[in-house]
Amino acid sequence: MKLSDVHVREKIQAGDITIEPPLSEQQIGSFSIDLRLGNHFRIFKPTKSPFIDLGAVDSAYAMSEQLMEDIYIPDDGAFYLHSGELALGVTLEKLTLPNDLVGWLDGRSSLARLGLMVHITAHTIDPGWDGNITLEFVNIGQIPLALRPQMRICAISFEPLSSPSACPYTKKSHAKYIGQSEPLGSQIDKEQH
Structure with a gap:
């Protein structure tokens, strides 16, 4: 069962959920919080490489x-995301x-x-998460979209677990994105086999 706005506010006031910078009233919905877009993006450069080999873990990351x-x-600029x-x-x-x-991220x-x-596909925010959230943008429309820093870009809702996690994200030995503050590319090379 997802938390209502009442319980989300209680968790924030108690310090159980922390969000920096502080939220405006317009960001808090009936059961979710709108998050805003940051200023940092990562894109694929034009390349002549025919593919990224996802089966060759070390080379996939390097590639x-x-x-x-x-x-x-x-802050006053725009990032243009073209079709496809x-x-x-x-x-x-x-x-x-x-x-x-656990947090659930939605567009x-x-x-x-x-x-x-x-x-x-990555919409789960693990218990124990600590950091900014990398967003994977795709424009499936036909017209370029101008994404502006600080615009409300997504929403997060929260769901209590049946008990505290025995191994929250920050305690996982294979956690690849702990404390991220910028959009990180695939860290597939850090997966345990």
């Missing part, structure tokens, strides 16, 4: 790092969750109706 570049957009493009972005807000809550309906996907 993705070589193929990506960082882009910083000023994939780009990584990051939330402005840093989020810390307790060991007994905003108003943006989805224009063709924007914000989390291809």
Whole structure:
């Protein structure tokens, strides 16, 4: 069962959920919180490489790092996501969750109706999470979309677990994105086999 706005506010006031910078009233919905877009993006550079070999873990990571570049957009600027493009972005807000809550990230309906996907498949925010959230943008529409820093880009809701997690995200030996503050590319090379 997801937390209502009443219980989300209680968790924030108690310090169980921390969000920095502080939220505005417009960001708090009936059971979710709208998160805003940060200024840092990562995109794939044009390449002649025919593929990234996902079966060759070490080379897949190295290849993705070589193929990506960082882009910083000023507060008054825009990042243009063209039709069919994939780009990584990051939330402005840093989020810390307790060991007994899981977060569920969703795109905003108003943006989805224009063709924007914000989390291809990665929408679970683990108990014990601590960091900004990397967003996986794809424009499935036909017209480029201008994404502006600080716009409300996605929503997060919270669901209590049946007990605190015995192994929250920050305690996992194979956690690849602990404390991230920028959009990180695939860290598939850090997976245990």
